[in-house]
Amino acid sequence: MGTRVGIVTLAQEARFQLVDDAGVAQLFILSRSAAAEPAQLPELQRCRTRVRVDYRAAPNLIALSAERITLLGEAGAGAP
């Protein structure tokens, strides 16, 4: 399982985009086994909290399956 750290910049349904500190964007789909709901993603985007995403490759998709999202408790650049 891989790991990426960054902030959520886009969220729609169970899909979200994570931009890491190097500015690289990656599309994730929240896995059915993750302990999070799609409804929580827009709040992550709004707060711009740094998160760590543990992921697996999604079969036949150019996206990653987010298995676990951990809040790092550190506000991003544009946090209110």
Add this chain to the structure above:
Amino acid sequence: MNLHPRLGDDTVANLDAVIPDEAELTAGTKVVPGRSYGFFTDTTVCIGCKACEVACKEWNNLPADDLGLTGQSFDNTGALSANTWRHVTFIEQRGTAGVRAHAQQPFQSGWLMMSDVCKHCHNAPCMEACPTGALFKTEFDTVVVQQDICNGCGYCVPACPFGVVDLNPVDGKAHKCTLCYDRLKGGLEPACAKSCPTDSIQFGEVEDLQARARQRVDDLHARGVQSAYLYGVPDSPGATGDLGHLGAFFLLVDRPEVYNLPTAPTRASNRVKPSLATGLATIGALALLAAGFLARER
């Protein structure tokens, strides 16, 4: 901490900067809750550019799927799916199906192209099949899956007569075109229709679109394209089996099957009573048969 400059971008839409009722400028229609909106797809002017597919993926943040070669000519997406809500069908044909038959060589116009999408049925079978109410009719008379309600049972998948709804194995939920519900709420034209360079996809109020489509069919007939007809307007192919009409309807120049559309789609719920009656009749017949055998044994 040193953060990448991109992280400082404003990621939340500034609604004050959106042109009010932008759809009035781009599609000539104002988006007002309580009215019926849909798509009229005129396949005779589709050039297969896939701008609609790209715009849909971009706006809805949908990943590319069905990787690899399909082996079907220019068709890279293959079909509608949980991650592909617009699909441009490429149909390679011999001859011209009567279109410009005397003006061009057959090999020059042997292509039919159609941008397929959820039909947003008036009487939506997927909605009837959904046990949780996740599929609902919006204030714009479109059909949308509410993701936090969907339990991933998949009943909507076989209920759809067009094979549109699909489950995403990653999040386990049903997905399909929302007719850009979020854009409609902001007064914007759906992304696919806005990006279409030939106006093959037209967005508007369904009644207006139907009138426009009938006019277009008359024009095509007058120009000699007698094969042109509408699919999905009342009293036409596609609007059968109590579906009412389709919110997203099409102008076609060949049989529906050629475009991978059913000739006479029906609601799955129409088959419940006959199925139940058949089941009960079978049980009754078997009981009678068993009683007959028992009587003979004695």
